[in-house]
Amino acid sequence: MIQFLEFISNHLVLASMWVVTLVAIFFYHKRTSASSVAPQEAVMLINRQNAVVVDVRDRKEFDSGHIVDSLNIPLSKLKQRLNELIKHKQKPLIVVCKIGQHSGEAAKVLQDAGHGQVVRLSGGLSEWKAQSLPLVQG
Numbered sequence: 001m002i003q004f005l006e007f008i009s010n011h012l013v014l015a016s017m018w019v020v021t022l023v024a025i026f027f028y029h030k031r032t033s034a035s036s037v038a039p040q041e042a043v044m045l046i047n048r049q050n051a052v053v054v055d056v057r058d059r060k061e062f063d064s065g066h067i068v069d070s071l072n073i074p075l076s077k078l079k080q081r082l083n084e085l086i087k088h089k090q091k092p093l094i095v096v097c098k099i100g101q102h103s104g105e106a107a108k109v110l111q112d113a114g115h116g117q118v119v120r121l122s123g124g125l126s127e128w129k130a131q132s133l134p135l136v137q138g
Helices: 002-010 012-032 039-049 059-064 082-088 103-112 124-130
Strands: 052-055 093-096 118-121
Touching: 002 012, 039 093, 039 118, 039 124, 052 082, 082 103, 093 103, 093 124, 103 118, 118 124
Parallel strands: 052 093, 093 118
Antiparallel strands: none
């Protein structure tokens, strides 16, 4: 512990940059992410609360396999196509991407558009497949 404090006092600029970087990463993730649900929780939301699945992958990836009755709105076109989701404002939305990286950004856009309950599928479609849950091909 003494060596740690000595290191910090000798390298104050380096230590402060490290702290600033950690705080920036924390706030970035807090600002851009939404709460996530596991695939089994997503199934329960779909079955019990008629949740709508919004797949934000490109059309080619969507056609290779997607969750039953999911809507395909690519992330790059999400802001322009928000009007397609107006009729689902009262339902929970589950945002899905390939591995869970882009769904947080999409969920934030949907929350900012006024959708109440928006969650992202943790692990994305990769986790859905890993748990052998059903997919629609083409």
